[in-house]
Every structure is written in C-alpha cells, then in structure tokens.
Amino acid sequence: MNKEKDSLGKIIPNLFNYKEEINLESGKKIKSFEMIYETYGQLNDSKSNAILICHALSGSHHSAGYYDGDSKPGWWNGLIGPSKAIDTNKYFVVSPNNLGGCHGSTGPSSVNPETGKIYGPDFPVLTVEDWVNTQALLADHLGIDIWHAVIGGSLGGMQALQWSISYPDRIMKSCVIAAASKLSAQNIAFNEVARQAITTDPDFHGGNYLSSNSSPKSGLRLARMVGHITYLSDESMKEKFGRDLKEEKLGFGFGADFQVESYLRHQGDSFSGSFDANTYLLMTKILDYFDPASKNNGDLVKTLGPIKANTLIISFTTDWRFSSARSEELVNGFIGAGKRVNYLNIESKLGHDSFLFPEKRYVEAINSFLNSK
Amino acid sequence: MNKEKDSLGKIIPNLFNYKEEINLESGKKIKSFEMIYETYGQLNDSKSNAILICHALSGSHHSAGYYDGDSKPGWWNGLIGPSKAIDTNKYFVVSPNNLGGCHGSTGPSSVNPETGKIYGPDFPVLTVEDWVNTQALLADHLGIDIWHAVIGGSLGGMQALQWSISYPDRIMKSCVIAAASKLSAQNIAFNEVARQAITTDPDFHGGNYLSSNSSPKSGLRLARMVGHITYLSDESMKEKFGRDLKEEKLGFGFGADFQVESYLRHQGDSFSGSFDANTYLLMTKILDYFDPASKNNGDLVKTLGPIKANTLIISFTTDWRFSSARSEELVNGFIGAGKRVNYLNIESKLGHDSFLFPEKRYVEAINSFLNSK
Numbered sequence: 001m002n003k004e005k006d007s008l009g010k011i012i013p014n015l016f017n018y019k020e021e022i023n024l025e026s027g028k029k030i031k032s033f034e035m036i037y038e039t040y041g042q043l044n045d046s047k048s049n050a051i052l053i054c055h056a057l058s059g060s061h062h063s064a065g066y067y068d069g070d071s072k073p074g075w076w077n078g079l080i081g082p083s084k085a086i087d088t089n090k091y092f093v094v095s096p097n098n099l100g101g102c103h104g105s106t107g108p109s110s111v112n113p114e115t116g117k118i119y120g121p122d123f124p125v126l127t128v129e130d131w132v133n134t135q136a137l138l139a140d141h142l143g144i145d146i147w148h149a150v151i152g153g154s155l156g157g158m159q160a161l162q163w164s165i166s167y168p169d170r171i172m173k174s175c176v177i178a179a180a181s182k183l184s185a186q187n188i189a190f191n192e193v194a195r196q197a198i199t200t201d202p203d204f205h206g207g208n209y210l211s212s213n214s215s216p217k218s219g220l221r222l223a224r225m226v227g228h229i230t231y232l233s234d235e236s237m238k239e240k241f242g243r244d245l246k247e248e249k250l251g252f253g254f255g256a257d258f259q260v261e262s263y264l265r266h267q268g269d270s271f272s273g274s275f276d277a278n279t280y281l282l283m284t285k286i287l288d289y290f291d292p293a294s295k296n297n298g299d300l301v302k303t304l305g306p307i308k309a310n311t312l313i314i315s316f317t318t319d320w321r322f323s324s325a326r327s328e329e330l331v332n333g334f335i336g337a338g339k340r341v342n343y344l345n346i347e348s349k350l351g352h353d354s355f356l357f358p359e360k361r362y363v364e365a366i367n368s369f370l371n372s373k
Numbered sequence: 374m375n376k377e378k379d380s381l382g383k384i385i386p387n388l389f390n391y392k393e394e395i396n397l398e399s400g401k402k403i404k405s406f407e408m409i410y411e412t413y414g415q416l417n418d419s420k421s422n423a424i425l426i427c428h429a430l431s432g433s434h435h436s437a438g439y440y441d442g443d444s445k446p447g448w449w450n451g452l453i454g455p456s457k458a459i460d461t462n463k464y465f466v467v468s469p470n471n472l473g474g475c476h477g478s479t480g481p482s483s484v485n486p487e488t489g490k491i492y493g494p495d496f497p498v499l500t501v502e503d504w505v506n507t508q509a510l511l512a513d514h515l516g517i518d519i520w521h522a523v524i525g526g527s528l529g530g531m532q533a534l535q536w537s538i539s540y541p542d543r544i545m546k547s548c549v550i551a552a553a554s555k556l557s558a559q560n561i562a563f564n565e566v567a568r569q570a571i572t573t574d575p576d577f578h579g580g581n582y583l584s585s586n587s588s589p590k591s592g593l594r595l596a597r598m599v600g601h602i603t604y605l606s607d608e609s610m611k612e613k614f615g616r617d618l619k620e621e622k623l624g625f626g627f628g629a630d631f632q633v634e635s636y637l638r639h640q641g642d643s644f645s646g647s648f649d650a651n652t653y654l655l656m657t658k659i660l661d662y663f664d665p666a667s668k669n670n671g672d673l674v675k676t677l678g679p680i681k682a683n684t685l686i687i688s689f690t691t692d693w694r695f696s697s698a699r700s701e702e703l704v705n706g707f708i709g710a711g712k713r714v715n716y717l718n719i720e721s722k723l724g725h726d727s728f729l730f731p732e733k734r735y736v737e738a739i740n741s742f743l744n745s746k
Contacts, residue, residue, distance in 0.1 A: 243558065
C-alpha cells in the first residue's frame with residue numbers, strides 16, 4: 001500500500017451545474033455552464049477554512065492526489081496534501097477547472113446548448129474577471145462566503161489577484177505566485193507565435209476541427225514547444241541537457257542531434273495529443289487581456305485600492321517569463337496603496353516552472369502565510 | 374542627387390566560380406560552387422587593407438550601399454562606408470554570401486551539377502569551418518593572403534572567431550560581435566522550434582517543395598516570428614509597442630489586438646516571401662553545430678591556442694540571445710590562452726539586434742580597433 005498515494009483518499013471530481021445565464025466581460029452571454037472541480041480535506045463547521053486553487057494555462061482541476069491506477073498525481077501534488085504547504089489536515093481545498101477549459105468544464109469542445117453543436121471557435125473569449133465571477137458562483141454553491149485564501153501561480157496568480165480586487169469581502173488571503181499585473185509585449189509576442197502556429201495549421205479548419213474530424217496537432221505541438229522554452233530557465237536547460245548529444249556523433253542531417261531537441265519534441269507530442277487547441281488559444285488570450293489597471297487608466301495603485309486581503313507575492317530568481325522585476329512592480333503597487341503585502345523572491349534554478357515544485361523555503365513561506373493570524 | 378546613396382558608387386555583385394571539388398566537415402564533397410560577393414573601397418597595392426564581412430543567419434552579401442532604384446541599403450550600411458566604423462576610404466571590404474545561402478551563392482535552391490536537379494534537402498549540412506574554408510578560397514581568388522580583419526556579428530562573429538583559429542597566419546584582427554563560442558541548450562531549443570515549424574508544414578514536402586511547386590511559407594513565417602522575438606530585448610519591445618492596441622478596444626476574438634502582434638505577423642510574412650526554407654534549416658544547424666572547443670574535449674583555452682590575431686569581443690547589455698556572460702566566457706578563454714583580447718560590453722536597449730545599428734561607442738570601438746597598430 002502506497003501511503004503517499006492514499007493520503008488524500010479516493011479522488012473523485014465533482015460537477016457544478018449552473019443553469020442560469022451569465023454575462024461575460026465581452027458583452028456576450030453564456031446560457032449555462034458546467035464546472036468540474038475536486039476538493040481535498042474537510043470544510044469546517046464555520047466554513048472558514050476553504051482555499052481556492054487557481055490553475056494556470058494548461059492546468060486542470062486535478063491538482064492533487066492520484067486517480068485510481070494513475071502513477072502521476074495532480075499537477076500541484078508537491079504542495080497540496082496532509083502536512084504540505086497547503087495542508088489538507090487543516091484546510092478544505094477547492095480546485096476547479098476553469099470555464100473554457102478542456103478537462104470537463106464547459107469550453108470550446110463542449111456542445112452549445114443553444115445550437116446543439118460544438119462551440120468550437122464560437123466559444124466566447126473570456127477574461128480573468130469572468131473566471132473569478134464563475135468561481136464565485138461555485139463558492140456560493142458550496143456555501144463558502146469567504147475564502148480563507150485564493151492561491152495560484154502564473155495565470156493562476158492573476159486570478160488570485162483579481163479575486164482580491166473583485167471580491168474584497170470574500171477573501172482573507174491572496175497568494176500571487178510567479179505572476180504579473182499584466183503581460184509585457186514580449187509575453188504577448190510568444191503567445192501570438194503559439195496562436196499563429198495553431199491557426200495556420202491546415203487541420204485547424206477555422207477552429208471547427210472537431211466537426212471536421214481533425215485536429216491541429218502540429219500547430220499545438222509547436223505552440224507547446226515554444227511555450228515550454230519560456231517555462232524553463234537557461235540555467236535549468238543547461239543543467240538538464242547542456243549540449244549533450246543523442247547519439248555519439250553529430251548527424252549532419254535534420255534529425256534531433258541534441259537531447260534538448262528530443263525532449264522538446266516529446267513535450268510537444270504528448271501535449272498536443274491531450275489538449276484542446278481552441279482552449280489553448282482562449283487561455284493565451286485571457287493572459288494577454290489581463291490588465292486590471294487598464295480600467296483605471298493604467299493606475300495600479302488605484303486599482304488595488306479596494307483590496308482587503310493580506311497578500312503574499314512570490315517570484316523566482318530565474319523566472320524570465322514573469323521575472324522578479326514584474327512581481328516587484330506589483331509589490332510597489334500594494335505599498336503605494338497602503339495594503340498589507342509580503343514579498344519573497346526565491347532562489348531557484350527552475351525558471352517559471354519553479355512554482356510547481358516544493359522547494360523548502362517556498363513551502364514554508366506559503367505554510368506560514370496561510371497559518372498566520 | 375542623394376550623397377549617401379552614391380557614397381559607395383554603383384553596387385554590383387561579383388560571382389566567384391570555384392570549379393574544383395571541396396571536402397566538407399561532414400565527410401561529404403561538393404563538386405564545385407559559386408559564391409556571390411560584393412566589395413566596397415579599393416584594395417591597396419600591398420593587398421594589406423582587406424576586411425572580410427561575415428553575415429549572420431539571414432544576411433547576405435549585400436551589406437552596404439544601395440542597388441539602383443532601391444530605397445533600402447545593405448544590412449550593415451550603418452557601419453560600412455566612407456568615414457563609418459568600417460571605413461571604405463581606408464579599407465577594401467569583401468562581403469560574400471555564404472555557401473548554402475539563398476542570395477546567389479550555391480545552396481539548397483541551386484541545381485546540383487551532378488544530378489541536374491535542385492539540391493533541396495540533399496544539400497549537405499555545412500559547418501562554420503566549411504564556410505571559413507570556402508571564404509579562404511575566395512581570398513585566394515582575390516589575391517588576399519592576409520585579411521587586415523575579419524568581422525561579424527552573431528553567427529558572423531562565430532566565423533570571425535573560426536577564422537582566427539583555422540587560419541592564424543591569414544588574419545591580423547578578428548572582431549567577434551554578439552556571439553558565443555557555442556550555443557546554449559536554450560539557443561538550440563529555439564532553433565529546433567523554428568526547424569519543426571518548417572519541416573511539419575505540409576507544404577515542405579520533405580524539403581522538395583521547389584520541385585513540388587510549393588513553399589512552406591507558414592512554417593518559415595513562424596520560424597521567423599519566434600526568431601525575431603529573440604533578436605529584440607524585452608525593453609525594446611516595451612518601448613516600441615508596450616501594450617498598445619491596434620484598435621481602440623480589445624476585439625474579444627483571435628485577430629491581432631496588440632501592435633506587437635501585427636508587427637510580428639508582418640515580419641513573418643515579409644521574410645517568408647523572400648527566404649529559402651532549406652537555407653533557413655541549414656543556417657540554424659550551422660549555429661547549433663558551432664563549438665570549436667568540442668575538438669579539444671571542450672577545452673576552450675587549448676582551442677584558442679593557435680590564434681595570432683588581435684581580437685575585439687563586443688557584447689550588448691540587453692542581448693539575451695547571446696548575453697554578455699557568453700562573451701565573457703570567450704574573453705576568459707582568450708585570457709587563459711594568453712592572447713591579445715579587447716572586450717567591450719555596450720549599453721544598448723536593442724537586444725541582439727544592437728549589432729546592426731551604429732551606436733556611437735560601438736562605431737568608435739570598431740574604428741579604433743581597425744586603425745590600431
């Protein structure tokens with residue numbers, strides 16, 4: 001019996017079925033939606049120990065524990081569980097798959113109840129605010145008036161930030177990890193390459209690939225390859241692969257000569273076989289659009305004004321996707337607005353992906369932040 | 374009359390036709406080759422004032438001056454010309470298009486004289502050493518025994534370095550700009566994404582697109598887009614585009630919302646209409662393979678041992694493709710080998726592309742290096 005595997009008990013996703021119309025930031029509406037989510041730990045009687053986990057671009061509701069027969073756990077299993085950073089002995093953890101996702105929540109690959117056809121490219125472009133609003137509906141459904149904390153890394157950190165802005169009375173603590181208050185031109189540029197790779201794949205069919213019985217795998221594979229480079233640091237790639245060759249000698253052809261080439265191809269292959277291309281497009285647009293200060297003419301200090309939550313901001317030294325400098329901009333905004341903020345820049349070699357791994361100082365920081373009065 | 378336009382006189386490329394077989398580093402042979410080149414300035418009687426310009430990935434022999442009717446000059450016109458960094462009043466500048474290129478030298482889009490068919494994917498994979506060897510044949514042809522200097526940026530800088538290693542008695546000065554002694558895993562990873570974009574384009578036809586009357590434009594476009602991001606700095610993109618929108622409002626669709634998206638699309642479109650995909654593949658492999666120290670079990674100091682040239686190494690503060698740290702590695706190798714080396718890290722916002730622009734300190738450094746005794 002594998003103690004680690006059983007520590008969270010049997011993991012069974014739940015489905016939240018919301019049957020009323022919701023308004024989106026774009027001005028469009030969705031008639032109804034389903035949101036798949038997992039929970040770990042027990043909600044206490046006062047319903048005051050709930051923590052919301054917000055996933056990033058390619059994440060899902062399965063953030064911790066093992067499904068029956070699976071050898072790989074949820075994507076944040078290193079941080080969520082009994083006696084871990086997010087301690088399920090103390091907290092009730094709620095982990096949804098966001099609207100627009102492809103892991104069970106309503107998204108581009110779902111059937112549009114209004115037309116009886118797959119949404120495909122007609123699924124509306126969402127925003128982080130839309131996500132936070134639908135997560136609030138899930139909280140209502142679960143009877144959670146106030147989150148003890150909302151936590152996320154990367155795009156997940158943006159949701160944690162948006163929660164504290166949109167619902168200041170429903171969140172005690174916000175943990176914004178490896179994120180930024182908005183994307184830079186370079187961030188947008190990388191997302192645009194990913195989108196162009198997908199939309200110019202002849203198998204994309206204008207987004208109607210499912211009804212055409214095809215899949216823009218080549219494009220999605222390239223999108224993931226380029227994304228993956230930005231998740232790793234130059235240093236971690238050097239340590240992991242250096243210039244190590246696959247074979248003993250250079251091939252003098254266009255096969256993969258270096259280990260890093262095969263690794264990237266493998267990453268691209270495996271991702272493109274399991275992720276929905278329209279969801280990928282959507283997620284990158286949600287990233288690009290995130291810029292809460294744009295509603296106050298770019299005034300971040302004013303934007304953070306309503307916040308009541310105590311906020312922990314964490315960055316990683318080798319993260320070049322959302323560098324420490326980007327977190328510091330955010331910290332300066334909090335300071336300017338006179339808000340409670342804690343900031344930690346963690347020494348790590350793993351680049352942006354650092355937020356996924358339970359480095360000691362990182363674990364302790366989250367743990368003590370969540371437990372602090 | 375435009376004085377600047379006429380300062381180099383009428384620019385007419387020359388063709389060097391080499392009719393003997395050459396051996397390549399891969400072990401393959403080429404029966405004969407043509408190399409197109411331009412020259413600016415006058416070769417002196419002692420033939421001691423010749424400077425070789427080595428181009429980078431997408432460069433060509435047209436590095437300075439204006440063709441009849443053209444509004445855009447050669448790619449390094451800011452640095453080459455009368456009284457410029459590389460002063461054509463003093464020096465005889467030789468600027469070839471490398472073997473494997475697509476601007477007039479023998480390359481993948483040329484006809485293989487042995488088969489009468491277009492080389493396409495059968496064009497052999499070359500190395501920087503092969504380039505330097507064929508440039509040496511051009512020097513022989515021009516009666517130039519010793520270059521006053523060999524100069525290049527990026528992949529061009531690698532050629533300048535290789536020249537000083539391969540032909541220590543034929544080069545007085547070497548100027549290695551925005552380069553490195555070998556690519557990092559991250560550098561290779563970006564190249565691999567570019568190659569995968571091209572080779573997985575259905576119009577690539579295994580490299581035989583010309584004989585199939587097609588062109589993998591989509592793939593080449595993506596390759597250029599991702600490459601282009603690595604040429605610019607985060608800072609220069611921020612200054613150039615920030616998060617400026619194309620229209621007044623977000624589109625909530627998958628069109629280009631931000632200026633940077635249209636810019637990248639435009640760069641990709643224009644490049645993919647004029648460059649050969651097989652040449653692009655070849656150039657990226659030549660970059661990946663460059664690692665002169667690999668012939669001495671990674672011992673850079675030993676590798677630099679034969680060098681007699683005085684060397685100037687230049688890097689730029691915001692270059693993240695070949696960062697200053699990579700130039701410093703090279704400088705340390707020169708120091709370890711007891712060689713004459715000068716190093717300049719130039720403050721610039723323009724990232725890797727900095728090497729293309731005539732910033733004052735950069736111009737003065739090259740100028741004084743070339744004129745020094």
